[in-house]
Amino acid sequence: MSAPAPLLSATTLARAFGGVVAVDAVSFSLAAGETLAVIGPNGAGKSTLFALIAGQLRPDRGQVRLEGRDVTRLPPHRRARLGLGRTFQAPRVFGALGLGEGVHLAASLCLPAARARARARMLIARLGLEALTDRPVPALAYGDLRRLDLALALATSPRVLLLDEPVAGMAPAERAQLMTLVRAIAAEENLGVLFTEHDMDVVFGHAGRVLVLDHGRVIADGPPDAVRRDPVVRQRYLGTP
Numbered sequence: 001m002s003a004p005a006p007l008l009s010a011t012t013l014a015r016a017f018g019g020v021v022a023v024d025a026v027s028f029s030l031a032a033g034e035t036l037a038v039i040g041p042n043g044a045g046k047s048t049l050f051a052l053i054a055g056q057l058r059p060d061r062g063q064v065r066l067e068g069r070d071v072t073r074l075p076p077h078r079r080a081r082l083g084l085g086r087t088f089q090a091p092r093v094f095g096a097l098g099l100g101e102g103v104h105l106a107a108s109l110c111l112p113a114a115r116a117r118a119r120a121r122m123l124i125a126r127l128g129l130e131a132l133t134d135r136p137v138p139a140l141a142y143g144d145l146r147r148l149d150l151a152l153a154l155a156t157s158p159r160v161l162l163l164d165e166p167v168a169g170m171a172p173a174e175r176a177q178l179m180t181l182v183r184a185i186a187a188e189e190n191l192g193v194l195f196t197e198h199d200m201d202v203v204f205g206h207a208g209r210v211l212v213l214d215h216g217r218v219i220a221d222g223p224p225d226a227v228r229r230d231p232v233v234r235q236r237y238l239g240t241p
């Protein structure tokens with residue numbers, strides 16, 4: 001029997017903007033239960049890679065597969081239905097809606113009514129947002145908005161979770177707490193998690209694997225300790241201590 005397809009795979013993905021090659025022949029795969037951080041200097045291509053995977057951008061070349069299925073030409077909502085969860089930028093999407101209604105609405109996009117309600121209730125409790133269920137989204141404090149972002153990304157019961165700087169702007173203790181929760185939920189639900197982050201404490205403290213981009217190319221992909229010691233990564237990105 002052949003091995004199961006990875007949850008998510010990118011094969012020689014490339015995308016240029018005019019003369020700038022933002023993502024250049026990037027290949028990687030993500031298995032169930034893995035937490036992979038994508039890091040690199042400003043302009044390395046992280047946001048472009050995420051947009052290619054989520055479907056906001058089409059690649060010039062290469063393929064994106066979800067559980068073996070080619071989704072390269074599918075729009076974002078079709079990828080979401082096939083199991084790709086991502087952050088929504090909650091405040092802009094939900095207007096004056098209450099937090100609870102927002103999570104329920106997101107769950108209803110992909111799940112039948114009874115499951116959507118149960119899923120929303122479970123996530124609100126799991127993320128410590130119960131006291132804020134009726135609070136309008138624009139009235140939420142920053143840290144609660146980041147928790148809501150995560151609840152929304154998880155609402156559709158995804159297989160792959162795509163998190164673009166999930167803890168940006170939070171205090172260090174809050175960052176560690178939220179990332180610990182992400183890992184716990186991912187382990188419980190056997191998800192694959194792909195995240196970008198500029199805070200190296202978060203990256204090396206919480207990723208099971210780290211992929212480093214530089215000028216659109218993968219310069220390292222491996223366990224955090226090996227990546228941290230990699231001389232090319234040190235020279236181009238992390239610097240020497």
Ligand SMILES: Nc1ncnc2c1ncn2[C@@H]1O[C@H](COP(=O)(O)OP(=O)(O)OP(=O)(O)O)[C@@H](O)[C@H]1O
Pocket residue numbers: 017020021022040041042043044045046047048049
């Ligand atoms: N829509 C666009 N039009 C033109 N150039 C773009 C566009 N999006 C990205 N680029 C260019 O592509 C390269 C990669 O940008 P990208 O935003 O993907 O990098 P990044 O690693 O996410 O950077 P940061 O860490 O600063 O967010 C950069 O040179 C950027 O200027």
